[in-house]
Amino acid sequence: MALRTPLYAEHARLGARLVPFGGWDMPLHYGSQIEEHDAVREHAGMFDVSHMCPVDIEGPDAQAFLRRLLANDVAKLKTVGKALYSCMLNDSGGVVDDLIVYLRGPAGHYRLVVNAGTADKDLSWLESHRTGFDVEIRRRDDLAMIAVQGPQARELTATCLPREMADSALELALFHATECGGWFIARTGYTGEDGFEILLPADHAVDLWSVLLDAGVRPCGLGARDTLRLEAGMNLYGQDMGEDVGPLESGLEWTIAWEPAEREFIGRAALDELRASPERREFVGLLLTGRGVIRAHQTVLSNGREVGEITSGGFSPTLQRSIALARVAPGLGETCEVEIRGKPVPARIVKPPFVRHGRILIEP
């Protein structure tokens, strides 16, 4: 039996196509995935992301614990509310999960938000490494989460919040969060647009969803969420990276805090080894110049030779072309082909992101 978020009945009422995702029944779309995608790029859309799992980590050793468990360094979080994106690695440098960690209090209170399908695994991983650390690890299944994204998202959300909360939400800098009365509002997202991700008590979720709907924010499903994040060049766990492919080969080197050198985070030794290896594969963006649609797991060719694999692919509504993320052999140059249904189709190698803040960032 799949899990249901507190907004399940709202999705059904709005005519959503519900699909299984990470153990949950989630909306794929509410009619047109492309219209939902465009709404986020041009106006404002909202996503029920209550399937994602908040985990609070507190205690005297919370910072030391997370500096051991995460490849990025939570010591960079100097101000309360600041967020950091990080991978949590296994010993071989593969990714257990990718997550966002927030600093919640000066005394070392942290909140992680991890993926739905990996939440149980993540919790066991955290628990199995807590020996010697004085920390409390608390899974927050009592919280729902709504992401409001798009150029109008912040303004419209503010009209739906109590005055005091609205003011502090509008003052948030990028990648910062504020808390008030059990609500946690972060200026973060997974679409390449401005906006908020709001964690709130599960029994408040329907009320917020309803006022956002009345304010003209369009409900959007996981389909649009995937094309938006692909255009924004953001990785999807389990697809672009996973237990067997780490951050160095999935475009996430920027999330590894190599300094200070003495910080021994899990996976570091394996990363150090791969870092200098000539075999290290590159993670690139592809823009299909021929006709068709690139899909995950298709083969990348260069001069007829197999040189890599598509990790995420699809049709970009903003570019009106097919785009992809791919892991390829180093030194390919500017073009390649993708084997689509048995035929090589030409593509250009580009640097993601493809789209940010409604603007196309690559040469068409």
Added chain:
Amino acid sequence: MSNLPADLKYTKTHEWVRDNGDGTVTVGITDHAQDALGDIVFVEAPESGRTVAAEDACAVVESVKAASDIYSPIAGEIVEGNAALADTPDAINTSPYGDGWIFRLTPADMGALDGLLDAAAYEQVVADES
């Protein structure tokens, strides 16, 4: 329930067939099929002159979700692929039985149409799938 014109023939693989009365038939995918696929973003229609057998994969429809083969309901020769779908693939979503047609075919044997499903039988196929 999705739209199912009574004057068309259908296949288990969700194509519809219209007898044009001039020795040709037109083929597309059903309203149910387009709804299940989601927004259509790319269509590879067959080239004219190609000879196809019944159940040959002869066109490709790609939605935001996945690629799907379109099968020729009966044997014959392709008269024309719908070239307009190159620029407006979403016509399959908005008008699956009209502007969203995919190809025209001259059947090797018009009698083969009788072997296809009528609207009621196709409706049962859809009901059994869900």
